[in-house]
Amino acid sequence: MDYQNLLVSDRGAVRSITINRSDKLNALNLLTLQELDAAFRGAREDATVRVIVLAGAGEKAFVAGADIAELATLSPVQAQAFSRAGQVLMRGIERTTKPVIARIQGFALGGGMELAMSCHLRIASEKAKLGQPEINLGVIPGFGGTQRLTRLAGRSAALELCLLGMTIDAARGQALGVLNRVVPADQLDDTIAAVADQLAAAAPIALAGILDAVTLGADCAMDPALEFETQAFALCCSTADMREGTQAFLEKRKAAFTGK
Numbered sequence: 001m002d003y004q005n006l007l008v009s010d011r012g013a014v015r016s017i018t019i020n021r022s023d024k025l026n027a028l029n030l031l032t033l034q035e036l037d038a039a040f041r042g043a044r045e046d047a048t049v050r051v052i053v054l055a056g057a058g059e060k061a062f063v064a065g066a067d068i069a070e071l072a073t074l075s076p077v078q079a080q081a082f083s084r085a086g087q088v089l090m091r092g093i094e095r096t097t098k099p100v101i102a103r104i105q106g107f108a109l110g111g112g113m114e115l116a117m118s119c120h121l122r123i124a125s126e127k128a129k130l131g132q133p134e135i136n137l138g139v140i141p142g143f144g145g146t147q148r149l150t151r152l153a154g155r156s157a158a159l160e161l162c163l164l165g166m167t168i169d170a171a172r173g174q175a176l177g178v179l180n181r182v183v184p185a186d187q188l189d190d191t192i193a194a195v196a197d198q199l200a201a202a203a204p205i206a207l208a209g210i211l212d213a214v215t216l217g218a219d220c221a222m223d224p225a226l227e228f229e230t231q232a233f234a235l236c237c238s239t240a241d242m243r244e245g246t247q248a249f250l251e252k253r254k255a256a257f258t259g260k
């Protein structure tokens, strides 16, 4: 499928989806949200895809936020639809049962930070800058940022970042638990490729169980969350991959998982 604002490519079982509006620092306009939604649907439905890497084109930005030129023209009703389109996209990314890695080489601001937080892992360059600067425009995060930042970094940090609209560097982002890994810029792609390859070789049904249990469990009381974990664990025990993984351990060899 051809996209106006995205580049999509595969390296083995790793699908890269790259937002390609570098002249606007990959700002999220409605068309880009719609194209991302379609690209993620495609990646979810394609059985050959095991891992997704989400990136922004160019050196400067992962994504510098919602498109302010478009935002400036929205009526309240259009703003509601825009917020919902972003929220549906990002919840869809979060609920994807294949690991999604955000590649953050520069600015991840506003909707860009929200988009990164909807991914399962965030790997960043030391040059990355994060923030929720919506307050400076007279609005609030509208793509789930108030909720995901609170869950990832806690209420105190979420309030500080959203109320002050400040930009933080990669080291603070990692200290807050928002960034999983921070590496020198010239090691970013190799680090992401190594993590993606490890995930692509892992047992997909078990990966899906972890993603579902962590994401859904976080929004449940302890008992239903633990019950969900039990059922996902039991499902894994019905798979050929579970038999292969345990047998490979006992035979002191590397497991070859097939996704069955």
Ligand code: COA
Pocket (backbone or CB within 6 Å): 023, 024, 025, 027, 028, 064, 065, 066, 067, 068, 069, 107, 109, 110, 111, 133, 134, 137
């Ligand atoms: N929406 C629309 N366009 C954006 C954008 C956004 N969120 N962020 C950057 N751009 C555009 C700029 O308008 C500029 O376009 P132009 O060349 O046609 O004028 C281009 O991208 C380059 O940005 P510029 O501001 O010139 O780069 P910079 O290096 O001086 O500053 C930032 C970088 C990220 C600090 C600055 O672009 C910025 O503050 N962006 C907005 C961040 C924000 O508030 N995001 C939340 C939105 S809800």
